[in-house]
Amino acid sequence: MTHSIPDAAETTPPDSATERPPDATTVVHHQNRPVLAARSLVFSYGNTAALRGVSMHLTRGEILAVTGPSGSGKSTLMLCLAGLVTPDAGEVRFGDQVISAEKEAFRSKLRRTDFGVLFQFGQLVPELTAVENVALPLLLAGVKRSSAITAATTWLDRFGVAEVAGSRPPEMSGGQGQRVAVARAMVTEPSVLFADEPTGALDALSGEQVLTQMVRVVREAGTSVVLITHDATVAAYGDREIVVRDGMIDGADHG
Amino acid sequence: MSTGHVLMGLLSTRERHGYDLKKDHDERFPAARPLAFGQVYATLERLRKKGHVEAVEIERVEGPDRTVYRLTGDGRAALAEWLSEVEKPSPFVSNPLATKATIALLVADEATAADYLRRQRDAHLARMREYTRLKTDPQASIAEVLGADYAIAHLDADLRWLDTALDRIAALDRSLASSPPPTPDDKPLKDFS
Ligand SMILES: Nc1ncnc2c1ncn2[C@@H]1O[C@H](COP(=O)(O)OP(=O)(O)O)[C@@H](O)[C@H]1O
Ligand SMILES: [Mg+2]
Secondary structure (H helix, E strand, O other): OOOOHHHHHHHOOOOOOOOOOOOHHHHHHOOOOEEEEEEEEEEEEOOEEEEEEEEEEEEOOOEEEEEOOOOOOHHHHHHHHOOOOOOOEEEEEEOOEEHHHOOHHHHHHHHHHOEEEEOOOOOOOOOOOHHHHHHHHHHHOOOOHHHHHHHHHHHHHHOOOHHHOOOOHHHOOHHHHHHHHHHHHHOOOOOEEEEEOOOOOOOHHHHHHHHHHHHHHHHHHOOEEEEEOOOHHHHOOOOEEEEEEOOEEOOHHHO | OOHHHHHHHHHOOOOEEHHHHHHHHHHHOOOOOOOOHHHHHHHHHHHHHOOOEEEEEEEOOOOOOEEEEEEOHHHHHHHHHHHHOOOOOOOOOOOHHHHHHHHHHHHOOHHHHHHHHHHHHHHHHHHHHHHHHHHHOOOOOHHHHHHHHHHHHHHHHHHHHHHHHHHHHHHHHHHHHOOOOOOOOOOOOOOOO
16 A cells, blocks of 8 residues: 555545544634744755755644654654744745744744654753653643643653652653653644654654654644654655655655 | 464364364464465474374365374474574565665655655555554454554654665755856756755
8 A cells, every 4th residue: 555644534434544634624624724843944054955845735633753863854854834933035834924034032932832843862950859840831832830740741641651740750661751752842832843853863663652652632723733754664654755866855846 | 484484383173184274374474474275284294204293093084084183292392492592583684665766866865865755755654553552453363463563663664764775864854055157068966845
């Protein structure tokens, strides 16, 4: 079978036990305009050209795997998409807004409300407990402490790590820490989740647990995901894949 | 790896007839080709002659008679020996992917070969998605998960090879592009940048 997910969803008989049922979300979302789109992005670190004209889009509700060899520009693409750096040329659109043209204050508010970001190492605050770490984005957004803690507890539960709520990061396993980090990235209920090698530091089984849980939760929440990975077994959790090679989308001019 | 050992493994849990064995096999090993009844009966007969299984009774219900088989002590020993042996790693002598890419380079050009490899990569990843969905389904059985893990690992190996092959062909393309200008009978290189 060489079908992409939406095709598979449309042609799969409903009684097939192994396939995801042909859910309305997949079909409907693919008719929508992209939630995020980049056009001709160029970015250099001094003399190093990291992006050399990247165009791509993220469809609402989809999990897009961004793969490619190390140093190909995946992380830089994510930094541009999430508004963490300003591209030298080209534009990033979030819905109708050209966010690459906006001031940093605007983009940082966007990151607090609409974007969730997750890195290889969860970047949890080691002095805070799991529940405090997850509550942090809400507290920064001005949510009352008691409500923030309640919401954080719910999210920990959703990721199956309620039992470490009172633990600090150094006391958790890698997999637990990373699930807490995903919960923190999701607590503001962003419309886009950016995950840069989210399981890169985990063994295969812990990575699988983190990804399985993450996919289940984002599907329920309808979150669109940019999943960056150099690992095909991780990319297989996505609905679609784009490959970055030498700062360009591979095969973009080959249909 | 033989059907005989697999059937003996299934018989080790309880005695039963060929029809049950076939059903159990197909359910436990969904990634394997379903067993043909003829193959099951022929294998059981062979195992019986070797003394690895024995016929314990003939069930007479409606329809044809069914012989119920049981694993013998010799069969159990043969099974234990088989389990203690390491499987020979496949020699990977015949690789249709590499063959096709090589032929593409021969009859066409780098762009054609790269295009084939990219489409092959998409097909492999699509298959890997199916196995990933299968094994992360909360309802999946351990047999399904183990089978999917195995398939995924093999697809992953192919995908790594595909990536290296794409890099190699891109490098080939670059080195040809930077070599002296082509002589008149060389075909023009496709612009790859
Ligand atoms: N902070 C930085 N300073 C200078 N060069 C960088 C920096 N970050 C990345 N690069 C370079 O930019 C290119 C793309 O890097 P990156 O986006 O991190 O790729 P990937 O995530 O695919 O490994 C590489 O050549 C890398 O060395
Ligand atoms: Mg990176």
